[in-house]
Amino acid sequence: QVHLLQSGPVVKKAGASVTVSCKTSGYVFTMYGVSWIRQAPGQGFEWMGWINTSEGHRNYAQKYQGRVTITADTSTSTAYLQLANLRPDDTAIYYCARDDVGLTGRSWFAPWGQGTLVTVSS
Amino acid sequence: DIVLTQSPDSLAVSLGERATIHCKSSQSLLFNNNYLAWYQYKIGQPPRLLFYWASTRVYGVPNRFSGSGSGTDFTLTISSLQAEDVGLYYCQQHFSTPTFGQGTRLEI
Numbered sequence: 001q002v003h004l005l006q007s008g009p010v011v012k013k014a015g016a017s018v019t020v021s022c023k024t025s026g027y028v029f030t031m032y033g034v035s036w037i038r039q040a041p042g043q044g045f046e047w048m049g050w051i052n053t054s055e056g057h058r059n060y061a062q063k064y065q066g067r068v069t070i071t072a073d074t075s076t077s078t079a080y081l082q083l084a085n086l087r088p089d090d091t092a093i094y095y096c097a098r099d100d101v102g103l104t105g106r107s108w109f110a111p112w113g114q115g116t117l118v119t120v121s122s
Numbered sequence: 123d124i125v126l127t128q129s130p131d132s133l134a135v136s137l138g139e140r141a142t143i144h145c146k147s148s149q150s151l152l153f154n155n156n157y158l159a160w161y162q163y164k165i166g167q168p169p170r171l172l173f174y175w176a177s178t179r180v181y182g183v184p185n186r187f188s189g190s191g192s193g194t195d196f197t198l199t200i201s202s203l204q205a206e207d208v209g210l211y212y213c214q215q216h217f218s219t220p221t222f223g224q225g226t227r228l229e230i
Contacts, residue, residue, distance in 0.1 A: 108159035112168035
């Protein structure tokens with residue numbers, strides 16, 4: 001059974017950085033990309049970026065360029081999202097999700113992790 | 123970025139009646155297949171994939187759900203609304219940098 005388990009909720013001060021982990025199981029990690037998607041309170045979903053878990057190639061949404069880093073540890077089948085220089089409007093639920101198509105970087109997402117609430121205080 | 127616009131923003135349907143949600147893309151999503159997916163979202167849970175390639179139903183999704191459309195106009199239909207179908211529904215395109223519609227809230 002494919003499963004993505006994310007790290008727990010975090011509270012950060014503005015200007016700090018946060019790292020969220022996403023441990024995967026039930027499939028071959030390097031055969032599927034992993035995307036990160038966030039949902040601010042009362043808002044819809046926003047794709048942040050993606051990593052090719054086989055080659056390490058990454059693609060980030062322009063909005064987050066320079067602040068976001070996505071990495072993958074193939075030895076533990078875990079993906080990571082790091083977001084720097086946090087602002088209060090970064091308060092959101094952050095989800096990892098498997099790119100179900102594979103490693104194309106153009107995919108629907110299934111399944112999703114349970115989500116990680118990141119709260120940024122001023 | 124491709125903009126997806128869903129309509130309506132919210133929808134109230136009686137149990138057993140049909141619910142229809144629309145998703146319109148700012149550009150065609152068709153290239154051999156239609157690069158559009160549908161999700162169901164309930165508060166406190168991660169989104170659940172319902173359809174990919176616009177009309178391919180995910181295993182386990184009840185057949186009262188159907189996805190249709192091509193190019194720029196897509197529809198999610200629930201033929202006979204059940205209580206457990208209440209929630210938010212989102213379309214998502216993966217023709218280019220992924221984007222989501224703003225969501226449609228479905229209520230009884």
